[in-house]
Structures are given as structure tokens and as C-alpha cells.
Amino acid sequence: MNQTKSLRIVHCFRSPVGGIFRHVRDLAAIQAAAGHKVGILCDSSTGGELEDALFDQIMPDLELGLVRIPMRRAITPGDLVTLVSTFSEIKKLKPDVLHAHGAKGGSYARMIGSLLRVSGNRVARLYCPHGGTIHYDAATAKGRLFFSLERFLERMTDRLIFVSEYERDGYREKVGEPRCPISLVYNGLTPAEFEKTGTERGAADFLYIGMMRDLKGPDLFLQAIATLNQNASRPVKAHFVGDGPDKSKYLEQIDKLGISDFVTVHDPMPAREAFSKAKRVVVPSRAESMPYIVLEAIAAGKPVIATRVGGIPEIFDTEADKLVEPGNAEALAATMREAIENPEKPAITTKRAKLLEKRFSVSVMASDVYDAYLKCF
Numbered sequence: 001m002n003q004t005k006s007l008r009i010v011h012c013f014r015s016p017v018g019g020i021f022r023h024v025r026d027l028a029a030i031q032a033a034a035g036h037k038v039g040i041l042c043d044s045s046t047g048g049e050l051e052d053a054l055f056d057q058i059m060p061d062l063e064l065g066l067v068r069i070p071m072r073r074a075i076t077p078g079d080l081v082t083l084v085s086t087f088s089e090i091k092k093l094k095p096d097v098l099h100a101h102g103a104k105g106g107s108y109a110r111m112i113g114s115l116l117r118v119s120g121n122r123v124a125r126l127y128c129p130h131g132g133t134i135h136y137d138a139a140t141a142k143g144r145l146f147f148s149l150e151r152f153l154e155r156m157t158d159r160l161i162f163v164s165e166y167e168r169d170g171y172r173e174k175v176g177e178p179r180c181p182i183s184l185v186y187n188g189l190t191p192a193e194f195e196k197t198g199t200e201r202g203a204a205d206f207l208y209i210g211m212m213r214d215l216k217g218p219d220l221f222l223q224a225i226a227t228l229n230q231n232a233s234r235p236v237k238a239h240f241v242g243d244g245p246d247k248s249k250y251l252e253q254i255d256k257l258g259i260s261d262f263v264t265v266h267d268p269m270p271a272r273e274a275f276s277k278a279k280r281v282v283v284p285s286r287a288e289s290m291p292y293i294v295l296e297a298i299a300a301g302k303p304v305i306a307t308r309v310g311g312i313p314e315i316f317d318t319e320a321d322k323l324v325e326p327g328n329a330e331a332l333a334a335t336m337r338e339a340i341e342n343p344e345k346p347a348i349t350t351k352r353a354k355l356l357e358k359r360f361s362v363s364v365m366a367s368d369v370y371d372a373y374l375k376c377f
Contacts, residue, residue: 006035006036007031007036007037007096007097007373008036008095008096008097009038009039009095009096009097009099009373010039010040010041010090010093010098010099011024011027011028011038011041011099011101012040012041012042012086012090012098012099012100012106012109012112013041013101013105014042014043014073014102014103014104014105015042015046015047015073015102016042016043016046016047016051016054017046017047017051017243017268018210018211018292019130019290019291019292019293020101021047023130023163023187023292024101025054025058026190026362026365027099027365027366027369028040028061028062029058029061030362030363030366031061031366031370032060032062034370037063038062038063038064039063039064040065040066041067041086041089041090042067042068042071042105043068043070044068044069045070048268050267050268050269050270051268064095065093069082069085069086070082071105079107082108083112086108086112087112087115090109090116091112091116094121095116095123096124097124097126097373098112098123098124098126099128099369099373100125100126100127101127101128102128103129103132103133106127106128106129106132107153109127110127110153110156110157111153111156122377124159124376124377125159126157126158126372126373127159127160127161128160128161128162128163128185129150129162129289130167131289131310133146133147133149133150134170134171134174134175135215135287138174147174151175151176154175154178154179154180158180158376159180159181159182159372160178160180160182160183161182161184161185161372162182162183162184162185163184163185163186163187163290163311164186164289164290164310164311164314165184165314166289166290166310166313166314167289168184183368183369183371183372183375185365185369185372186290186359186360186364186365187290187295187360188360188361188362188364188365188366189295189299189356189360189361189362190362193296193299194299194300194353194356194357196301196350196353197275197276197300197301198276199276199278200276203278203279204237204238204277204279205236205237205238205278205279205336206221206236206237206239206278206280206282206305206336207239207274207277207278207280207281207282208240208242208282209241209242209271209274209281209293210241211243211244212242212243212244212245212250213244214246215285215286215287216244216284216285217283217284217285217286217307217326217327218240218246218250218284219249219253220284220286220327220329221238221240221282221284222240222250222253222257222263223257223329223332223333224282224329224332224333225257225259225262226257227329227330227333228336228337229262235261236336237262237264238263238278239263239266239274239277239278240254240263240264240265241267241268241269241274242266242268243267243268251265271293271297271300272300275302279302280304280305280336280339281293281297281302281303281304281305282304282332282336283297283304283305283306283307284307285309285310286307286309286326286327287309287310288307288309288310288311288312289310290310290315291310291311291312294306294312295315295356295360298315298349298352298353299353300353301346301353302349303339303343303344305332305335305339306323307323307324307326307327308320308323308324308325308326309326315356317355
């Protein structure tokens with residue numbers, strides 16, 4: 001296909017929160033600026049005021065519009081109804097490219113793309129797991145089911161896009177060697193995100209910002225804060241920012257641990273706004289693929305304490321030995337205590353941000369994704 005031709009691109013994913021939503025917003029903006037017609041189809045039952053505001057920001061980029069349909073995270077009989085509704089909506093948009101993100105969006109988009117092909121529409125079907133099913137244990141029945149489904153859907157996939165070596169290698173190990181072409185495309189940041197954020201006067205010691213679910217480790221963060229405040233010479237304060245299915249459980253944990261005086265809870269807010277509230281960012285995840293929050297925090301010049309999971313070692317590169325053992329609140333607390341006692345010098349965080357800027361650019365990300373599209377025709 002001629003690279004100058006305007007493409008009709010539809011991004012399909014389930015939940016408009018977190019890294020996937022950020023990834024799609026960046027792609028939509030750059031693709032629209034390049035003259036392509038872009039649309040989004042996603043779930044209507046997740047997201048809040050912050051996500052609504054983010055949709056408002058990108059609506060000028062969505063010439064093909066925004067379609068929101070209820071999509072359950074779990075596999076249910078209702079998926080068939082959703083599939084029919086989704087097919088009807090996507091067919092109207094006449095896409096050249098169906099770019100699927102995440103397991104549920106990937107299932108719908110690839111099946112619909114294949115149905116469109118049967119009716120004579122030549123549509124490229126691309127799928128990026130963004131971690132998703134790769135996080136499941138191959139020894140469990142649920143894991144084996146999901147990996148079998150991934151293998152089956154491969155037949156309806158023109159190209160797989162992985163956002164980290166970890167994700168690519170995990171797919172090979174758990175699903176099998178891909179039988180369709182693959183691309184490795186790192187997430188990227190905008191130039192503005194490499195400007196340092198300030199730190200508020202009286203800033204807290206630590207910040208957790210992200211999805212409120214066990215996979216992201218907020219419970220480990222809270223346990224570490226409790227440990228640090230036992231026999232501490234001064235209070236260790238933290239901000240706890242985000243939303244998600246398990247938030248109420250973590251609010252109960254704060255009460256049970258007796259740390260409500262040390263932890264300030266917030267609804268979701270822009271990352272850079274949250275960064276200014278604390279001296280350091282903690283990413284205590286049990287599993288990740290290529291987390292934007294780590295990239296964003298480093299680019300903003302914040303010291304980052306993170307676990308050794310997923311693609312995080314690829315971000316830290318030669319500093320990967322500084323990462324914390326996942327799932328271990330005591331190890332996390334020890335690293336956080338060391339950060340208080342021996343703060344990182346600004347020169348170190350500045351150097352880390354400059355190295356990151358060379359490797360994780362949003363323009364490179366969009367260019368590589370576009371190349372992946374062209375290879376499908």
C-alpha cells in the first residue's frame with residue numbers, strides 16, 4: 001500500500017483506563033495529524049471523570065468517532081451479544097486497519113476483521129496483548145484456556161505487536177512460537193513529558209499512582225508504609241492515587257494497618273500532577289508489560305522504586321540490578337527506607353531521563369506501528 005494514502009484506522013480495546021488508553025490516545029493523535037481517519041471502540045462501563053475529560057481532549061482527532069459498548073472483562077455468554085453489536089458498529093466505519101489492544105478487544109476485533117474479510121472487505125488485523133493473558137500462569141486451568149484461545153485467534157491475526165521483549169518472550173513461552181509476523185514497538189513519551197516536574201513544599205515521601213488491583217501491588221505499598229512507620233524517627237507520608245475494582249479493599253487495609261494519618265487517598269488525576277505531591281514514585285507491581293507510569297516518572301525526573309517484573313528491567317537497562325523482588329513487602333520497605341536515608345542526587349535522575357529519551361519516543365512508536373500496518377497489505 002502507498003505510504004502516503006490515508007488509512008481508516010479503528011482502535012478496539014475494552015477498558016479506557018491506564019496504559020492501554022494512554023497508548024491509544026497517543027497513536028490516535030499522531031495518526032490523525034498524519035492525515036489518517038481514526039476511530040475508537042471500547043467499553044462504556046469503565047472509566048470516570050478523568051477518562052471522560054481525556055476523551056473530550058482527543059475527540060478532534062477521531063474523525064471516525066467514538067463508540068462505547070458495554071464489554072465485560074470476564075468471558076460470559078453476553079460476549080456473543082457484544083460481538084454482534086461491535087460488528088455492526090465497526091462495519092459502518094469501513095476500516096482499513098483494525099488495531100486491537102488487550103485480550104477482550106483483541107478477541108472482538110480479530111473475529112470481526114475476519115468476518116469483514118469474508119464479505120470482501122480487505123482489513124488488516126493487528127493485535128497487541130499489552131501484557132493481558134501473558135500474565136496468567138500456564139500451570140492453571142484458566143491460563144491454559146486463555147493461551148489456547150490466543151493460539152486459535154492467531155489464525156485471524158495479520159501481525160502481532162509486542163510492547164516489550166518480556167511480552168514477546170512470554171507469548172512464545174506460554175502460547176507458542178507465533179505463526180504470524182511480529183513487531184516489537186516500545187511505548188513512547190512526548191517531548192513535553194521529559195520536562196522536570198516540581199515538588200510541592202511539604203511533599204510526601206512516596207507516591208503510588210495506578211490501577212487499584214492486586215496485580216499492581218498497592219497492598220504491598222501500604223504494607224511497606226506501615227512497616228516504615230513502626231518505630232520511625234519521623235512519620236513517613238505517602239499519597240495513594242487511582243481507582244479500580246479493589247480500591248475499597250485497600251481503604252479497609254489502610255484502616256486495619258492504622259496508617260490513615262500517613263496515607264492521603266486521591267481519586268485518579270494526571271500523572272504529572274501527582275508527581276509533584278511526593279519526592280519518589282513507587283511501582284510495586286506483581287506483573288507488568290511496559291508500564292507507562294515508570295517511563296513517565298523517570299522522564300519527569302523523579303526517583304523511582306520499582307519491582308523486577310515484565311518490561312521494567314528493559315527500561316532501567318544497566319540499572320536493572322536496583323529493582324526490587326516482586327511480591328515482597330519487606331524487601332520493598334527496605335528499599336524505600338534506603339531511599340529516605342540516602343536520597344538520589346538530581347544529577348542521577350537527570351542522566352536517567354536523558355538516556356530514556358533516546359529509547360522511548362512517541363514519534364518512533366507511531367512510526368513503527370505505521371510500518372507494521374503497511375506490512376499487512
